[in-house]
Amino acid sequence: MDNDTIDSIINESESQHFVNPVLESAYFINKNAKDVTIPRNSIQEAANAIYSNMKKMKYSVSVWKQHELHPKIANEDAINWIFLADLLNFSFWSDLEKDKGSNCQERFTILYKDKRYTGYWSLCAAINRAIDEGIPITTPSVYASAENLNDDKIKYAFRSHTGEEIPLLQERINCMREAGKILVEKFDGSFINCIKQSNNSAMKLLKIITDNFECFRDECEFLGRKVQLYKRAQILIADTWACFEGQVYGSFNDIDEITMFADYRVPQALHHLGALSYSQHLLNMINSFTLLPNGSQLEIEIRELLKRIIQRKIQQENNRELIPIVNTIILDFYIWDFANEHKHTIKIGIHRTRSIFY
Ligand SMILES: Nc1nc2c(c(CN[C@H]3C=C[C@H](O)[C@@H]3O)cn2[C@@H]2O[C@H](COP(=O)(O)O)[C@@H](O)[C@H]2O)c(=O)[nH]1
Numbered sequence: 001m002d003n004d005t006i007d008s009i010i011n012e013s014e015s016q017h018f019v020n021p022v023l024e025s026a027y028f029i030n031k032n033a034k035d036v037t038i039p040r041n042s043i044q045e046a047a048n049a050i051y052s053n054m055k056k057m058k059y060s061v062s063v064w065k066q067h068e069l070h071p072k073i074a075n076e077d078a079i080n081w082i083f084l085a086d087l088l089n090f091s092f093w094s095d096l097e098k099d100k101g102s103n104c105q106e107r108f109t110i111l112y113k114d115k116r117y118t119g120y121w122s123l124c125a126a127i128n129r130a131i132d133e134g135i136p137i138t139t140p141s142v143y144a145s146a147e148n149l150n151d152d153k154i155k156y157a158f159r160s161h162t163g164e165e166i167p168l169l170q171e172r173i174n175c176m177r178e179a180g181k182i183l184v185e186k187f188d189g190s191f192i193n194c195i196k197q198s199n200n201s202a203m204k205l206l207k208i209i210t211d212n213f214e215c216f217r218d219e220c221e222f223l224g225r226k227v228q229l230y231k232r233a234q235i236l237i238a239d240t241w242a243c244f245e246g247q248v249y250g251s252f253n254d255i256d257e258i259t260m261f262a263d264y265r266v267p268q269a270l271h272h273l274g275a276l277s278y279s280q281h282l283l284n285m286i287n288s289f290t291l292l293p294n295g296s297q298l299e300i301e302i303r304e305l306l307k308r309i310i311q312r313k314i315q316q317e318n319n320r321e322l323i324p325i326v327n328t329i330i331l332d333f334y335i336w337d338f339a340n341e342h343k344h345t346i347k348i349g350i351h352r353t354r355s356i357f358y
Pocket residue numbers: 063064067089090091092093118119120121260261262263264265266332333334336337340343358
């Protein structure tokens with residue numbers, strides 16, 4: 001794909017109407033980005049590498065349930081599990097990494113069935129361990145109030161195998177209380193009722209989530225304008241869609257409007273693959289483990305563009321039957337899984353913002 005095509009994808013925002021506010025924000029951010037750019041000379045190579053690996057792996061929506069810690073049966077329990085997991089799906093990186101490296105053994109770790117889990121997987125392991133121990137931790141009416149599940153019990157559920165506790169533990173408890181109460185008071189105690197109110201529209205569900213749950217409403221100001229990032233709200237919809245493989249509670253007629261998710265792990269992989277380039281200023285901050293203020297989510301737009309470039313390539317090569325569904329979600333899941341697999345060998349570090357939003 002020549003640079004003109006890439007430029008046309010990057011600039012196609014000028015003319016189009018945005019259904020998803022996150023995408024509108026992404027294009028605004030990109031037009032004004034100074035620390036993160038698309039390296040014209042390597043974006044195509046990155047797209048080729050991702051495309052051929054996904055094809056080789058036949059990476060598809062069915063991968064979601066294959067993860068050992070994810071629910072295996074798509075039912076109401078799975079909906080409750082996904083809601084809690086994506087309510088708390090943020091900020092697992094450890095302060096110890098600065099001195100002891102990303103693979104340091106003292107970082108927060110959950111021991112579950114004799115296996116050590118860190119990062120996002122530590123959250124999944126803690127939830128599954130609590131369920132095995134008879135703690136009804138995924139039931140909204142239970143975690144809504146301290147009378148039903150007190151703070152100490154939640155702290156016990158997230159107890160670490162090491163000396164470091166889970167980052168932002170009190171903020172996680174606050175999220176459980178807030179979201180549990182709202183589900184009980186406004187949605188009869190289940191996220192399923194939010195899904196039903198969305199009438200099979202992912203965009204309507206995104207609005208229901210961000211209108212009703214403050215802890216999912218990650219917006220920030222960028223150059224004087226409010227921008228929507230909505231990472232956990234989108235991944236909540238994505239995980240629901242993936243678990244049900246687009247059926248029943250996962251059936252959304254506009255699922256392709258969901259953008260990729262602005263976390264701290266995928267940018268690391270995109271930079272490694274040559275799909276992102278950082279200014280020296282940003283590189284210095286990342287390499288020195290400097291905490292970045294919220295607002296360094298310039299990567300949303302880049303990932304969105306990468307999706308466009310890869311999908312354009314797939315249409316060009318007319319190989320869609322080899323990868324039945326390549327939408328933004330599958331692309332993001334693949335890149336995240338790649339990043340997670342290579343996180344200790346990838347040279348560039350993650351950007352560090354302590355936040356309940358990602
Ligand atoms: N963009 C994006 N961000 C994602 C995920 C996931 C988990 N997805 C699983 C489910 C289906 C997929 O196949 C994955 O197996 C977690 N995160 C974010 O990463 C960070 C945690 O990183 P680490 O500390 O290294 O575990 C944290 O911000 C968390 O919110 C994703 O898929 N996409």
